[in-house]
Amino acid sequence: MTKRSAPWPMYVPEGTKNVGTARVREDRTVGASYAQRELMRRTGNQPASQFDDIAAGYDPFADAPLMPPPAKKRPKYRNTKCEHNGIKFDSEKERSRWFHLIQLQAAGRIRDLRLQVPYVLTARKQRDDGSWERASKYVADFVYFDVDADKEVVEDVKSVATRKNRTYIQKRKQMLAVHNISVKEI
Known part of the structure; x- marks a missing residue:
């Protein structure tokens, strides 16, 4: 394994196609299927990031949200106490x-x-x-x-x-x- 010489996070200038043997993709296409990438290319709509969950508001250490109480069951004979x-x-x-x-x-x-x-x-x-x-x-x-x-x-x-x-x-x-x-x- 070779030691990386570039500092992290690595900066890749816009328009670069390859870094070493790795092909560089745009952030919006990482993890997207071929059909999703084609739709993004044709329409120009970029989806929200799927990988930066914390920036999107997800906190893995937050308490689970409380469930609302179940709806009260109606009485059998529809009487009102x-x-x-x-x-x-x-x-x-x-x-x-x-x-x-x-x-x-x-x-x-x-x-x-x-x-x-x-x-x-x-x-x-x-x-x-x-x-x-x-x-x-x-x-x-x-x-x-x-x-x-x-x-x-x-x-x-x-x-x-x-x-x-x-x-x-x-x-x-x-x-x-x-x-x-x-x-x-x-």
Whole structure:
């Protein structure tokens, strides 16, 4: 191997075709295919440098850009969760019903209005192998005492689609069988 006598970076005067046995090409053609070089020669358009990445803004040591968070998945029944005075509601329809029940309570037509009341449908039981079967619960949206009818009312706000939910239907039937309570669907 021979020692290079020229300092680095080597300067080659414009128009030089050969340096020693090496053919000199223009910077814009280095790494370009024959078709790309022909297009550049015919059109006169020079592409951006492919080899000077740092000058073009690429930093190999920079932190990787943060990915945007994935888009939130829409709810199955297209409900919009909302909040009012620290109370969280599963849907805007449920919140609207809450406002209506508060007005009825203020007017004296209902009393003892409660929100998200749990009912135990089947108690926790131990299996033969020693493991435990969880208790089954139903959580009513609203429970209140209707003054005019003189009875307790259990209400659940449901859309047309959620009324057909098999789990809900089964729990509604168990409420009637276990607690003798008919769930009023709104």
